[in-house]
Amino acid sequence: MTDSVERSRTQARTARLEVRITPADKRLFAQAAEERGMSASELALSLIRRVTRKVGQRARILMYSKRDQDALIASLLEPTKPNSRLRRANKRYKSSFPDE
Amino acid sequence: MTRVQSAPQFELLTAQHDVETFSCEQDSLNRFLRNRALRDMRSKTSATRVLLLDSPSEIVGYYTLCAASIPFDRIPRALTRKLTRYPTHPATLLARLARDGRWRGKGIGELLVVDAIRRAYTQTAHAGSTFIIVDALNAEALAFYRDFGFTPFQDTPSELFMPMSTVEQLVR
Numbered sequence: 001m002t003d004s005v006e007r008s009r010t011q012a013r014t015a016r017l018e019v020r021i022t023p024a025d026k027r028l029f030a031q032a033a034e035e036r037g038m039s040a041s042e043l044a045l046s047l048i049r050r051v052t053r054k055v056g057q058r059a060r061i062l063m064y065s066k067r068d069q070d071a072l073i074a075s076l077l078e079p080t081k082p083n084s085r086l087r088r089a090n091k092r093y094k095s096s097f098p099d100e
Numbered sequence: 101m102t103r104v105q106s107a108p109q110f111e112l113l114t115a116q117h118d119v120e121t122f123s124c125e126q127d128s129l130n131r132f133l134r135n136r137a138l139r140d141m142r143s144k145t146s147a148t149r150v151l152l153l154d155s156p157s158e159i160v161g162y163y164t165l166c167a168a169s170i171p172f173d174r175i176p177r178a179l180t181r182k183l184t185r186y187p188t189h190p191a192t193l194l195a196r197l198a199r200d201g202r203w204r205g206k207g208i209g210e211l212l213v214v215d216a217i218r219r220a221y222t223q224t225a226h227a228g229s230t231f232i233i234v235d236a237l238n239a240e241a242l243a244f245y246r247d248f249g250f251t252p253f254q255d256t257p258s259e260l261f262m263p264m265s266t267v268e269q270l271v272r
Contacts, residue, residue, distance in 0.1 A: 060168035060193060062233060065255035069172050072231065072261060075251070076183055079265035083249040089210035090270050093218075096108055096211065100218065 019044075108160075110215050113137055113148040118157040122200055126237055129198040133162060140164075146195060149219065151212060153203075161199035161208045163216045168193040168233060191231040192220040192264075213248055221267040232262045 021029070026040075033043040064072070082090070093100075111117070119133045137148040146166035150159045168191045175187060194216050199208040220232050234250055236242040236258050246252065250260035 060166060062168050062170045062191065062193070062259075064170065064253055066173060068253040068255050069170075071251065071254070072170065072189075072263075073172070073175065073179065073183065075261070075263040076230065076265070077179070079263055079269070080249065082266055082270040086214075086248045086270060089214050089248065090218075092207070093211055093214040097110065097215070100110065100215070 108211065109152045110149050111152060113141055113150050113162065116157060117150055117152075117159055119159065122159045122162070122198075124198040124201055126198065128237075129196055132164075132196060133159070133198070137162070137164065148196075149215065151199075151208065151215075159200065160203050161197075161212045163197040163212050164195045165216060165220060166193050166195055167191075167227070167229070170231065170233075189230045190228050191233050191261075192223070192229045194220070194232060194234040197234075209244060210248075213245075217262065217267045218271060221264060221271055224264055230264050232264065232267065234260050236260060 029043070030040050033040045036043060038046070113119075115138060119137065122133050123130055133148070137146075140146045141148060146164050148162055148164045151161040152158065153160050169188050170191050171188045173187075175183060197209070197212050197216065199212065217232055220229065223229065232250075234245050236245055242252065242258065242260070245260050248262075249266065250262045252260045
């Protein structure tokens, strides 16, 4: 896949997610959705969102915006030196904890 | 510049430490230490290290580290050779850091930060981690971490990062 195709796909305003389920599951699902006053798709989406967020938090997946991701990458390419405040604190630390 | 009088000591949290009397300005951080920290240690979800001064049980300050990951939408192809082709980077989350209110103004916070980032760096030898991420609870905490060279995220301004390579330069 070329970069431009990759980009145009991720930038599309919506994307499709298809799932095959058994007719029995589908009937149960439609009933539950009706109970909530939602369409089956809305119910599915709200459940997927909720579970995804929970899984993300539990697995400590830290999500950042595109420009923040760029800042992270830039910091790897050009490592910043520890600033003077940090170096001073490190010096004091080393004299307080010679064994660490 | 010795603001701390007696020989301080860092230890991993155990049941021998007095979590009940620890008190900082943020109650959520007191509650975490009292109710959660030891359980998280046992389940290996996070590791809490405490700073002790004159007493072997009195906690002057503590911090908690845990593993995290940062997914990238796409790492520019030109950089995958230099960085990694994996679109997810391992990171170390400095999830909590607190010092007891009675020790305010003694430079405890900087000892905690330095121990935390040095520990985070040490464990990269075994598990790998490219960034340290901190979550600042308020504006004061944010200013505190900025002071040590952490960079705030533009769109998640309560969180800041420091590349592990910066710590490497400090430790080396």
